[in-house]
Amino acid sequence: MASVQPPRVSLVRNPRVRSLVVQVVLLAALVGLGWWLVNNARVNLAAQGTATGFGFLQTTAGFGITQTLIDYSESSSYGRAFLVGLTNTLLISGIGIVLATILGFAVGIARLSSNWLLARVAGTYVEVIRNLPLLFQILFWYLAVLAALPGPRQSYSLLDLAFLNARGLFVPRLLFEPGSAVVGYAFLIALGISVLLHFFARRQKMRSGVSFPAGILSAIILIAFPLVAFIAMGAPIGIELPELQGFNFRGGTRVNPEFVALLVALVTYTAAFIGENVRAGILAIHKGQSEAALSLGMRKGTSLRLVIIPQALRVITPPLTNQYLNLTKNSSLAVAVGYPDLFAVFAGTTLNQTGQAIEIIAMTMAVYLTISLATSFLMNLYNRRMALVER
Amino acid sequence: MSTQAAGASFVRSELLPDRPPPANLVGIFPLLRERLFSNWLNIALTLMSLAIIVLVVPPLVRFLFIDAVWTGTSRDACVSSSGACWPFIQAKIGQFIYGFYPAELYWRPNLVFIAGALLVLPLLIPAAPLKKLNAILFLGVYPFFAFVILNGGNLDLRRFLIGRFVRLDGLPLVGEVAGLKLVFWLDFLLSGTALLAVAIIASAIIGASARAVAKTLLLVLGCIALALLAVDFDFGLQPVGTRSWGGLLVTLVVAITGIVASLPLGILLALGRRSEMPIVRFASVVFIEFWRGVPLVTVLFFATYMLPFFLPAGVNFDGLLRALIGVTLFSAAYMAEVIRGGLQAIPKGQYEGAASLGLGYWQTMNRIVLPQALVIVIPGIVNSFIALFKDTTLVLIVSIFDLLGQLRAAFSDPNWSSPTTLFTGFAFAGIVYFIFCAGMSRYALYLERRAAHGSR
Incomplete structure (x- = not known):
C-alpha cells in the first residue's frame, strides 16, 4: 500500500459512474434479451404457421364444461x-x-x-x-x-x-320465484341499518361510555325485515x-x-x-x-x-x-x-x-x-x- | 378520565372474593383432572377429541398392520382382504424409487443417492468440520457427478462460442478422443483466449487492475472447462435418457436442483432488491413478484409449452430440463425473499463498519453481510426446500412421472387391482413424503432453537 493518496481516482472506483454503467449494462442486457426472445418467437411462429393474436377468443369452443356458473354451451366462444x-x-x-x-x-x-x-x-x-x-x-x-x-x-x-x-x-337448491328480489332488498336495507346502528353505538360509547344494545337490535332487524318481506310477497323462495x-x-x-x-x-x-x-x-x-x-x-x-x-x-x-x-x-x-x-x-x-x-x-x-x-x-x-x- | 370511567361497566366497584387455594397439581390424577376435566366445556372438548381419536386411529392401525396382507405375488393375495396390500408395494418398489430406469443399472442412482447423503449429512450437522469444502463439493461438484452417473455423460458438444459464428468444422481437426470432440475444445480455447484479451484491454482502458480481472476470469473459465470436461468425457457408461427416470429419483432431482440452482440466483435477486440503483431494484422486484404471483402449474406449463417458442429454432430441451428451468425460476423468487429477510436482519452497524474499513460493495457483501445473513436464513432455506419438495409432485401435470406419478401409473395395473390397492399406494407414498418433510421441518426447528440459544 502506498502511503500517499493516489492523485486521480480511477473511473472504476467512482461510485456514481459505476452505478450508471451497471444500470445501463443491465438495461441493455434486458432489452437485448427481450428483443431476442420476441424475435425467436416471431421466427418460430412463422415457421410453424400457427395463428397468432387473440382472435381465437371469438371462435367457437366446441367443448362442454361440466360446471358452469354463467350461460355456456358447446357453441359458445x-x-x-x-x-x-x-x-x-x-x-x-x-x-x-x-x-x-x-x-x-x-x-x-x-x-x-x-x-x-x-x-x-x-x-x-x-x-x-x-x-x-x-x-x-x-x-x-x-x-x-x-x-x-x-x-x-x-x-x-x-x-x-x-x-x-x-x-x-x-x-x-333454493328456488327463486318472482318477488324474491324484494326479500333480497329487505335484507340489504336491514344490513345497512345495522351497520349504521353499530356506527352510532360506537360513537355513543366513545362519547358517553354508555352502551347501546346494537348487537341484539341489529340481529332482530336482520331477521325481521326479510321475514316480513318473505311473508308479504307470499313466500317466493322455496327449497327443493x-x-x-x-x-x-x-x-x-x-x-x-x-x-x-x-x-x-x-x-x-x-x-x-x-x-x-x-x-x-x-x-x-x-x-x-x-x-x-x-x-x-x-x-x-x-x-x-x-x-x-x-x-x-x-x-x-x-x-x-x-x-x-x-x-x-x-x-x-x-x-x-x-x-x-x-x-x-x-x-x-x-x-x-x-x-x-x-x-x-x-x-x-x-x-x-x-x-x-x-x-x-x-x-x-x-x-x-x-x-x-x-x- | 374519571368522569368517563364512572359509568363504565368494565371497572370493578368492589374487591374480588378470595380465590380457593391452587389444587395440588402433583401426581397424575389431579393433573389429568385439571388438564382434561376441569369444567363442562373442557369435558366436552375431551370427549370430542377422544371421539376423533377413536374414529381415526383404530381403523388406521387395523388397515396398516392387523388386517394387512404381507406376502403374495398378485392381486389374488389381496382381493379378499380389507387391509393394506403390501405385496403391491413390494412388486412396484423399483418403479416407485427409480421409475423406468433399467433395473440392471440401479447401482447408478444408488451411487448418486449414497454420495448425496454422504455430502449432505456433514453439511447439516453444525459441528462437522470442513464446511466450506463440503459446501463446494455438494453445490459445485456433486450436480455434475450426479448428472454424469445418472445420464451417462458423454454429451455431444460441438460448438462453444466462436463456433456459433465461424464455421470451425472445416478445419482438419474433426478427431475425437475419449468422447471429446477436438473441434469443440479448440473452440473453447479460442473463445477463452478472446474473452481474456477483451477483459484485459477493457480493464486497462477503465483503469482497473488487469491482473485481478484476468485471475478471476481464468478461474471462472477453468471451472467451466472442468464441468464441460466432466459431462463431455466418455466414461463408458450406457446413456439413460431422462425419459426413463422417474419415481423418488425424479422427485429428489427436481427438488435438489431447484434449491441448489435457485440459491445463487436468489442471492443476486435479494441483493438487487435492496440495491440503491433504481433500475436494478426495479428489475429484481418485477422478477420476484411475477414468479411469486403465479401458480407453479402455470410456470411448468410456461416452461414446457411456451419456452420452446422463445428459443432459437432447432434448440430443443429435454422435458425434464424444461421443468427444471421452470422450477428454478419459480423457487429463485421465493429464495430471494427468504434471503432478503436475512439481509434485513443484519444490523446497520455491520454495513457502516465495513464501509469505515474501506471495503467496497462486493467485499462488504462477500465478507461481512452474506456470511452472517445466510447463516440466519438456513432454517428458511430448509423450509423452502420442504415446500419445493412437496411442489415437485406438480411435474406429473406436465407428464413427468415422479413418485406420485408412478403411484398413479401403478394403480392402473390390472395385475394388482383390488379394493385396497389405492389406499395401500396412498399410505405408502404418504409415509414416504411424511418422513422426508417431517424430518426436514424438525431439522429446521432444531436450527432455529440453536440460533435462539446462541443469541442469548
Whole structure:
C-alpha cells in the first residue's frame, strides 16, 4: 500500500459512474434479451404457421364444461369458456377461503387450548397435513375416498337434506320465484341499518361510555325485515330437496365429486397453515396484555375480544392473506382431477385445441398475477393503517 | 378520565372474593383432572377429541398392520382382504424409487443417492468440520457427478462460442478422443483466449487492475472447462435418457436442483432488491413478484409449452430440463425473499463498519453481510426446500412421472387391482413424503432453537 493518496481516482472506483454503467449494462442486457426472445418467437411462429393474436377468443369452443356458473354451451366462444373457468376458480377460491378460515382459526385456537388432548389432536392434524404434498391430498380425496363412496342408493345422508355418494354431493337448491328480489332488498336495507346502528353505538360509547344494545337490535332487524318481506310477497323462495328416484337423485343441486375433492383438500391443507399463523399471532401478544386486561377487571372473554384479538389480528392478517393467495393459486391443481377451473379450461383444453401457447399461458398467468398483485396492494394499504405508530 | 370511567361497566366497584387455594397439581390424577376435566366445556372438548381419536386411529392401525396382507405375488393375495396390500408395494418398489430406469443399472442412482447423503449429512450437522469444502463439493461438484452417473455423460458438444459464428468444422481437426470432440475444445480455447484479451484491454482502458480481472476470469473459465470436461468425457457408461427416470429419483432431482440452482440466483435477486440503483431494484422486484404471483402449474406449463417458442429454432430441451428451468425460476423468487429477510436482519452497524474499513460493495457483501445473513436464513432455506419438495409432485401435470406419478401409473395395473390397492399406494407414498418433510421441518426447528440459544 502506498502511503500517499493516489492523485486521480480511477473511473472504476467512482461510485456514481459505476452505478450508471451497471444500470445501463443491465438495461441493455434486458432489452437485448427481450428483443431476442420476441424475435425467436416471431421466427418460430412463422415457421410453424400457427395463428397468432387473440382472435381465437371469438371462435367457437366446441367443448362442454361440466360446471358452469354463467350461460355456456358447446357453441359458445373460447372467450366465454375463459369466463366460465374464471368464475369457477373464483367460486372454489371464495368458498375455500371462508371454510379454511373457519377451520384454521378453530385449529389454531385448539392448539393453544388448555385441554391437553385437544391440543394434541389439533397438533397432529397440522403436522400430518402440512407434511404431505397438496396434490397428493387432492388425488387421495378424489381417487381413494370419493371413488370408494357407495352408489346413489346407499348414499350417506345428512338429516335427509344432503346426500353424498360416488356421483357427488347432492344439496338442497333454493328456488327463486318472482318477488324474491324484494326479500333480497329487505335484507340489504336491514344490513345497512345495522351497520349504521353499530356506527352510532360506537360513537355513543366513545362519547358517553354508555352502551347501546346494537348487537341484539341489529340481529332482530336482520331477521325481521326479510321475514316480513318473505311473508308479504307470499313466500317466493322455496327449497327443493334432492330425492332418490330410481338409480339417481332428482332435484336439488349436484356438486361434482371433483369440486368436493378439490375443496376438501384445499380447505384442510390451507387450514393447517392458517392454524399455525393464528397460533403464532396469539402467542406473539405479550402475556402482560391479558394480565393487564384481567387486572383492570375485564372478564376473560372481554379481554380476548377487546385486547388480545385486535392485537393478534395485526400479526395474523399478513400471513393470512398470503394463505388466501396460496389457496387461490393452488386451486389451479384442479387440472389434476378435472374440475373445470380457469387453468383446466383455458391452459388445458383450450390450449390443446388451439395450440396458441403464448397467448393462452400469458392470459392465464396474467389473471393469477392480477389477483395476487391486487391483494398485496390492498394488504399493504391495510398494513399501513394498522401498523403500530411508533414514536 | 374519571368522569368517563364512572359509568363504565368494565371497572370493578368492589374487591374480588378470595380465590380457593391452587389444587395440588402433583401426581397424575389431579393433573389429568385439571388438564382434561376441569369444567363442562373442557369435558366436552375431551370427549370430542377422544371421539376423533377413536374414529381415526383404530381403523388406521387395523388397515396398516392387523388386517394387512404381507406376502403374495398378485392381486389374488389381496382381493379378499380389507387391509393394506403390501405385496403391491413390494412388486412396484423399483418403479416407485427409480421409475423406468433399467433395473440392471440401479447401482447408478444408488451411487448418486449414497454420495448425496454422504455430502449432505456433514453439511447439516453444525459441528462437522470442513464446511466450506463440503459446501463446494455438494453445490459445485456433486450436480455434475450426479448428472454424469445418472445420464451417462458423454454429451455431444460441438460448438462453444466462436463456433456459433465461424464455421470451425472445416478445419482438419474433426478427431475425437475419449468422447471429446477436438473441434469443440479448440473452440473453447479460442473463445477463452478472446474473452481474456477483451477483459484485459477493457480493464486497462477503465483503469482497473488487469491482473485481478484476468485471475478471476481464468478461474471462472477453468471451472467451466472442468464441468464441460466432466459431462463431455466418455466414461463408458450406457446413456439413460431422462425419459426413463422417474419415481423418488425424479422427485429428489427436481427438488435438489431447484434449491441448489435457485440459491445463487436468489442471492443476486435479494441483493438487487435492496440495491440503491433504481433500475436494478426495479428489475429484481418485477422478477420476484411475477414468479411469486403465479401458480407453479402455470410456470411448468410456461416452461414446457411456451419456452420452446422463445428459443432459437432447432434448440430443443429435454422435458425434464424444461421443468427444471421452470422450477428454478419459480423457487429463485421465493429464495430471494427468504434471503432478503436475512439481509434485513443484519444490523446497520455491520454495513457502516465495513464501509469505515474501506471495503467496497462486493467485499462488504462477500465478507461481512452474506456470511452472517445466510447463516440466519438456513432454517428458511430448509423450509423452502420442504415446500419445493412437496411442489415437485406438480411435474406429473406436465407428464413427468415422479413418485406420485408412478403411484398413479401403478394403480392402473390390472395385475394388482383390488379394493385396497389405492389406499395401500396412498399410505405408502404418504409415509414416504411424511418422513422426508417431517424430518426436514424438525431439522429446521432444531436450527432455529440453536440460533435462539446462541443469541442469548
